[in-house]
C-alpha cells in the first residue's frame with residue numbers, strides 16, 4: 001500500500017482514467033483563492049471500481065465534476081484511454097462524454113420532471129444521434145436497459161420521475177447511464193438518499209451491471225463502510241490531497257495515514273454504538 005500525496009499507483013498502462021497533477025482552486029468574491037485540489041494523481045483501471053472517500057469539502061465532487069467534463073481544472077492532465085480529455089476539441093470531448101457517464105446523489109435533480117422514463121432512458125441515445133436505430137429499436141433498447149436494473153418496462157416506461165420512489169429513480173438513472181455502454185461511470189454519492197436496504201440493492205445492481213458490461217466506476221462517497229464490499233481500490237482524499245491509496249481490504253484492515261485511521265476509527269465507534 002502506498003501513502004503520501006504523491007501516491008500514484010502503477011496502473012498507467014491499463015488505466016481507463018489517469019489523472020496527473022490535477023489542480024483546482026475557487027475564488028469567491030471578496031476572498032482569496034481557495035485551493036481545493038493540490039495536484040492529485042490517481043488511476044482507475046479497466047473493469048475496476050475505485051472508491052474516492054473523504055470528509056465533507058475534501059474535493060471529491062470537484063474531482064467527479066472534472067472527470068465528467070462539467071468543470072475544468074486549473075492544471076494537470078486527465079487521460080481517458082490514453083487521450084487527454086483536457087486538450088480535446090469540443091467534438092472530441094462530446095464523443096468522449098458518451099463513454100463517461102454519471103450517476104448523481106439526487107435523482108430529483110438529474111432527471112427532468114417533464115420527461116417519461118421511456119424518454120429519460122432513451123435520451124442519451126438521442127443525444128448520441130445514433131442513426132442506426134429507429135424509434136422501435138430505441139424502445140427495445142430502453143426496455144432492455146430497464147429490465148437490467150430490475151424495473152419491469154411495461155410498468156415504468158410511461159411514468160414521470162415524481163411517480164417513482166427514490167430507489168426506482170436511481171435505477172432509472174443507472175439505466176440511462178448504461179444504455180450507451182460507457183466504459184467509465186462517475187457515481188457521486190448515488191446511494192446517500194436511500195435507506196440501508198435500498199442502498200445495498202442499488203450497489204448490487206451496479207456491481208452486476210459493471211461485470212456484465214465491463215465498466216469501471218469512480219465511486220465517490222463520504223461513507224467508507226460502503227466501499228468494503230463494493231470497491232476494489234480506495235483513494236483517500238483529505239484537504240485536496242490523496243493521502244492514501246490501495247486495495248480496499250488492505251486499506252481498511254491496516255490504514256497507514258492518520259486521516260484514514262481516523263475514518264476507520266469512526267467506523268468502529270459507530271459499530272459499538
Ligand SMILES: Nc1ncnc2c1ncn2[C@@H]1O[C@H](COP(=O)(O)OP(=O)(O)OP(=O)(O)O)[C@@H](O)[C@H]1O
Nearest residue numbers: 026027028036055056057058059060061062063222
Ligand atoms: N463552484 C464553487 N465555488 C466556490 N467554491 C466551491 C465551488 N464548488 C465547490 N467549492 C468548494 O470546494 C470545496 C470542495 O467541494 P466538493 O463539493 O468537491 O467537496 P466534497 O468532498 O464533495 O464534499 P461533500 O462530501 O460535502 O459533498 C468545498 O470547500 C466547497 O465549498
